[in-house]
Amino acid sequence: FFYGPGQVHGDEVILTDDDAHHLLRVLRASVGQEVELCDDKGSCRRAVIAGVDHGEVRCRLGHELPDSEAVIRFYLAFGVLKGEKTEFILQKATELGAAGFFPFTSERSVVRPDKKAEKIQKRWQKIIHGAAAQSRRAIIPQLNPPCKWPDVLDLSKTFDKVVFFWESEEDRPLAKSLEGCSRGDRVLLITGPEGGFSAKEAAALGKLGIEPVTLGPRILRAETAAVVATAVALYQVGELG
Numbered sequence: 001f002f003y004g005p006g007q008v009h010g011d012e013v014i015l016t017d018d019d020a021h022h023l024l025r026v027l028r029a030s031v032g033q034e035v036e037l038c039d040d041k042g043s044c045r046r047a048v049i050a051g052v053d054h055g056e057v058r059c060r061l062g063h064e065l066p067d068s069e070a071v072i073r074f075y076l077a078f079g080v081l082k083g084e085k086t087e088f089i090l091q092k093a094t095e096l097g098a099a100g101f102f103p104f105t106s107e108r109s110v111v112r113p114d115k116k117a118e119k120i121q122k123r124w125q126k127i128i129h130g131a132a133a134q135s136r137r138a139i140i141p142q143l144n145p146p147c148k149w150p151d152v153l154d155l156s157k158t159f160d161k162v163v164f165f166w167e168s169e170e171d172r173p174l175a176k177s178l179e180g181c182s183r184g185d186r187v188l189l190i191t192g193p194e195g196g197f198s199a200k201e202a203a204a205l206g207k208l209g210i211e212p213v214t215l216g217p218r219i220l221r222a223e224t225a226a227v228v229a230t231a232v233a234l235y236q237v238g239e240l241g
């Protein structure tokens with residue numbers, strides 16, 4: 001469970017609303033049971049349920065837990081996909097260890113940003129939150145509002161390293177691009193929408209010195225590619241095995 005500064009009272013944290021409901025009704029937790037709590041800076045501690053008052057849960061903080069976050073922070077910029085496919089990406093990449101998300105639409109996107117954007121983002125946020133809690137992440141990956149294609153190019157300039165996964169790239173593996181990355185680096189992984197990247201978009205990335213990399217000779221579904229890209233990146237830096 002995650003908590004903010006406003007929930008801390010001395011050595012206790014008060015869980016309310018959805019968290020309290022989940023703890024009491026779904027997990028059927030009771031006084032004396034242990035839970036793990038993480039603050040908004042990624043520090044996690046063991047805690048024990050000290051009391052339940054009016055549907056709120058009082059947890060007494062205990063010892064600190066080791067940091068489970070990856071030594072290199074991998075962020076995922078991905079083409080927004082139709083329906084539940086975007087939710088799949090957010091959930092699975094959060095479980096794996098992505099540090100944050102930059103959804104975008106580009107030339108060959110099937111979906112367009114719509115009027116329900118705010119509602120959809122709330123839903124996405126909830127999915128990330130749930131996945132982070134279930135995977136015992138020390139942080140909730142940050143979700144940025146969807147942007148349109150050229151903005152991804154500007155965004156790229158704020159990372160230590162950027163790679164884009166291109167279905168037309170035949171040779172360059174991710175390992176080669178990650179050589180030279182070190183602890184604390186922020187790396188942006190970019191994967192495309194259902195229609196992939198246009199030659200123009202690939203050229204614009206190339207102009208910025210951003211290397212295209214391959215995920216192998218078979219074309220993966222866009223949602224598979226985003227999740228596999230995250231997994232392969234974490235594996236390359238020794239986080240998944």
Ligand code: SAM
Pocket residue numbers: 164165166167168190191192193194195196197213214215216217218219220221222223225226
């Ligand atoms: N049309 C299918 C779909 O609707 O899911 C495939 C889409 S694929 C073109 C979408 C994105 O996945 C690509 O832009 C690329 O980022 C990534 N991708 C898929 N297979 C790849 C591969 N073998 N190597 C590198 N990237 C790949």
